[in-house]
Amino acid sequence: MTPTGSPVASVVARIDGRKVTPGRVPLWRVDLGRAVLVVTATDEAGNTTTVRRVFRVRTSLAAVRTLVQRFADAGSVPRKVEVRVLAKLRQAANHARRDRDRQAVAALRGARKAAGGIKVAAHRKVVRGDLGVIIRRLR
Numbered sequence: 713m714t715p716t717g718s719p720v721a722s723v724v725a726r727i728d729g730r731k732v733t734p735g736r737v738p739l740w741r742v743d744l745g746r747a748v749l750v751v752t753a754t755d756e757a758g759n760t761t762t763v764r765r766v767f768r769v770r771t772s773l774a775a776v777r778t779l780v781q782r783f784a785d786a787g788s789v790p791r792k793v794e795v796r797v798l799a800k801l802r803q804a805a806n807h808a809r810r811d812r813d814r815q816a817v818a819a820l821r822g823a824r825k826a827a828g829g830i831k832v833a834a835h836r837k838v839v840r841g842d843l844g845v846i847i848r849r850l851r
Contacts, residue, residue, distance in 0.1 A: 718755035725751045740779055740838050742769050744845055771842040773805050779839055780827075788832035796826040797839070804846075813850045820847045 725732050727742055727749050734751075747769050752762045777798060784794040800823035807816035824843040830836035 716755060716757060716759055718757040718759065721754050721756045723751065723753045725749065739769055741834075744769050744771055744842070771845055773801055773808070773846065776823075776839060776842050776846070777801050779835075779842070783830065783832070783835040783839070786832075786835075788835045789830050793826055793829035796829075797823045800826060808850070817847050817850050820850070 723734055725734050727737065728747050745768065747767055749765045749767065750762060752760055754760045780789060780794060780797050780801075783789045784791070789797075800819045804816045804819035804823065807813070807819060820843055824840050824847070827836060827839045827843065830839060
């Protein structure tokens with residue numbers, strides 16, 4: 713029920729203008745940086761309420777690792793590619809912990825190159841794009 717006493721008839725959510733299904737939204741599908749969530753609810757009487765929230769989408773080595781594993785589980789990352797990318801991510805993390813940014817960048821470039829073997833274009837694009845952002849952050 714809404715404050716007017718009418719039951720909710722519909723809820724529409726959009727992130728950056730693209731309709732999303734309410735619930736868990738796969739943020740890997742949202743571009744990195746600033747994003748806008750707009751939710752509009754309409755009750756059976758025709759009253760509408762819209763809420764707009766701005767948020768930032770960021771990435772990290774841990775996020776890329778999770779994506780590679782998730783995409784591998786979905787079948788879009790061949791095992792050999794998965795092993796290579798994850799190994800390079802571990803190397804990069806180890807170097808970064810020791811403030812060896814140049815070596816971390818080299819390992820990330822290796823991961824980015826290996827990620828070229830991801831079969832699904834959208835998955836390949838997001839992994840390589842996220843790695844590019846992390847590389848730029850370290851330089």
